[in-house]
Amino acid sequence: MLFVADVALKAMGEAFVNADFPEALAVKLEQLPIIFPVHMLAGGLALLLLPAVIAARRWPVWHRRLGRIAAVDVSIAGVTAIPVAWVSPVSPWSGAGFGAQALVWMSFLALGIWHIRHHRRARHRAAMLLMTATASGAIFFRLYLATWAIFGEQHDFVLFYSIDAWVAWLGPLAAMAWWLKRERRGFAAARQSAISAR
Numbered sequence: 001m002l003f004v005a006d007v008a009l010k011a012m013g014e015a016f017v018n019a020d021f022p023e024a025l026a027v028k029l030e031q032l033p034i035i036f037p038v039h040m041l042a043g044g045l046a047l048l049l050l051p052a053v054i055a056a057r058r059w060p061v062w063h064r065r066l067g068r069i070a071a072v073d074v075s076i077a078g079v080t081a082i083p084v085a086w087v088s089p090v091s092p093w094s095g096a097g098f099g100a101q102a103l104v105w106m107s108f109l110a111l112g113i114w115h116i117r118h119h120r121r122a123r124h125r126a127a128m129l130l131m132t133a134t135a136s137g138a139i140f141f142r143l144y145l146a147t148w149a150i151f152g153e154q155h156d157f158v159l160f161y162s163i164d165a166w167v168a169w170l171g172p173l174a175a176m177a178w179w180l181k182r183e184r185r186g187f188a189a190a191r192q193s194a195i196s197a198r
Contacts, residue, residue: 004047007139011044027088039080043138046070046077050132067128071109074131078106090161097165104173105134126180133176137169144168 016037029036049070056063081102089095108131115124144164152160 008044008047011040014040031087035080035083039084042073042077045073074109078102091158093162094165101169133172134169136172141168
């Protein structure tokens with residue numbers, strides 16, 4: 001959790017202090033002087049808000065309030081992620097990976113809102129957990145990139161970066177989908193056992 005907070009606070013800070021940006025990000029900042037900082041700020045804030053919303057589930061009033069704030073923030077971060085992904089990408093594949101992550105992220109948000117408005121709490125929970133797993137790609141992306149910086153070869157950077165732009169969020173998303181499916185099967189088996197015992 002400390003690492004998540006560190007990544008989030010750094011991203012939010014870089015929205016204002018970015019003199020030491022690497023060239024790939026400096027170019028984006030130059031071409032998107034408003035959109036890029038807004039994305040960094042909203043994206044960093046999302047990494048703090050989403051765990052807070054999940055933690056507040058036992059307190060419905062706070063869960064709803066934080067959830068509404070998080071929904072607005074994720075919408076801003078997601079919409080601004082699309083131009084950020086496509087302006088001067090390290091490679092077309094990395095741009096596509098980040099753009100796809102933004103679209104999937106916002107799709108799960110919309111799905112979660114749709115379900116809660118129709119009083120489908122279990123489906124709302126699943127959509128929001130999948131959305132949070134997609135968002136966690138921002139953290140895994142940096143972890144994998146830091147690992148590559150220690151052990152990788154410079155001439156493989158573009159290839160690694162392009163793969164990382166997809167794997168960083170698809171991995172957690174797939175893991176969460178598997179966990180939710182396993183949980184659903186467990187609930188179904190428990191329900192069946194209870195019915196059989198009557």
